[in-house]
Amino acid sequence: MSADYSVLIDAETWAFIERTNSFYPPDAVDYTVAQQRDVYNTMCKAFFAGYPESVSSADRFIDARDHKIPIRIYEKRDSDPEAVCLYFHGGGFVVGGLDSHDDVCAEICEATGFRVISVDYRLAPEHLHPASFRDCLAAFEHVASISELPVVLCGDSAGGNLAAAVSHTVRGDDRQPIGQVLIYPGLGGATDRGSYLTHAQAPMLTTRDTLYYAEIRGGGFNWSTDPRFAPLADPDFSGLPDTVVISAECDPLSDDGRHYCQRISAAGGKAIWNNEPGLVHGYLRARHTVTRARSSFRRICTAVHLLGQGRWPGQL
Template sequence: MDYERRIDEETWRFIRTTGECYPDESEHLPIPEQRRAYEDMARHFRAPYPPQVKRQDFDIADIKLREYTAGSPTRTVLYLHGGGFVLGSLDSHTDICAEICAQTGYRVIAVDYRLAPEHKHPTMLNDAQIALNWVNQTYKEDIVLAGDSAGANLCAALAHQSRPNMSNILGQVLIYAVLGQDTSLPSYQEHAQAPMLTSKDIKTFQNLRCDGVLPENDPSFAPLSDTDFSGLPPTVLITADCDPVRDDSQLYCQKIQTAGGKAHWINEPGLVHGYLRARHSVRRAQESFERITVAIEALGQDIWPY
């Protein structure tokens, strides 16, 4: 794959800077040290909060949540962070959540779900479900699900299992989502050695999530394995073109549309997995982030502009 031509210099600077934040051969470090390196990297790219955003931290059922508000919101975004189900925290994505709050005017609730390998599947999803139920009972507002990478997987799994009793989920916005297990899809082959995320990385994270024994035909693990895609909320999927998991989102979009639902897939040329952190330094990433916040805002208003 000729990434030198497909990826522009702004994005290459982001990729190089990200790499410089990690020690050599960081993938071989013990998990606690990998987490520290990830948090250091996130801190390097962290932007200041927009001045109108206020935050509050609290716990529910031993799960840490962080609330972002700007004014008097009438909608709530439940945000689930990425990090391969192994990395990430409230802090790693805090500026992203703050900017979503500022740009949409909605309340954003970020969830510090428990991580692998200490906590196996479906612990992360169970934590996300507890948070969703709490948001529903506490605010009694319409909800938009949003997340990136592993967090997008959890959002989709929530949407699938919440269909019978959560009619106030207005939509979901899934950013470079990990949704399936089919590594024969073209993007897994074409971008097996992509910058920022490789097919080997995905396998490593999934094995840690399940002790190496991956569930089969389990939509709570891989939403693409569901046999029923009807009744899902309107869904917007945003992918990086240079990313092994790109085609998961294309296939998920097709399955929802075939089942008669609303789904729209946006593929961002020249971008790589994890590009949300590049939104202040890479023009393509900035434009994509604007599309993401517009999608969240539109779904929160029960508008389908696609």
């Protein structure tokens, strides 16, 4: 049964959806990847909200084995950070970068006082799986090796997938993350049931879109049993960091967050799943114009802040 978005989605959110869609011409589905990136970057610039006055940033590189990984480091003036928030941006593993989520990271820095580090991992189709995962893992290992501060992993959409994949890979290490906050993540759930059917035609992201991005990321190869590609495929959910997943109700990916938290809880870990009523995929860009999105972003920042301090948020 399909969802009735005329009931679920309020006027503010519809205005955000319409503004977002205004950047995408009717034939955008047939665009090349380069053209898709141009459209996405133009849209992100239009939504850019600037930095809080107290926050500044600097661009650096991490030396990987055969290439350099660009990062952007955010600091809050006159603040002694208690933790590092390592942020992985969304964009279906195909679009996005340091600029697309620049203001989001700056605002997380301002709200928490933490050092925020955004990672410009390699994108598909030029760099197929596991390239993006390897870059995010290398970024975590670098940050953990040069600082004693606890690390909270955070990411939206594709970035939430990458954050979870890193957490699964490094659990049990001396310097594993203290927590993870996953924002409307795609975690490799079954696409023929649950929210993938109910919200198959959701505004902002359809089930067909999720299949398209998975196909591009994987280069046509079926990686569905690889936890680095689909964290829900991991048979072992023990030993994972304290986890907060914040999904959007009107999103085919919402059940991925629910199932992920259920698996962690069943394995004896701590996990909270918030399914934000009436919100859609990509609502981080609506945090200044949509009341529901603004409230959700506050919950996201609170979760990052509390986890970084070694505190359990309870109910957000």
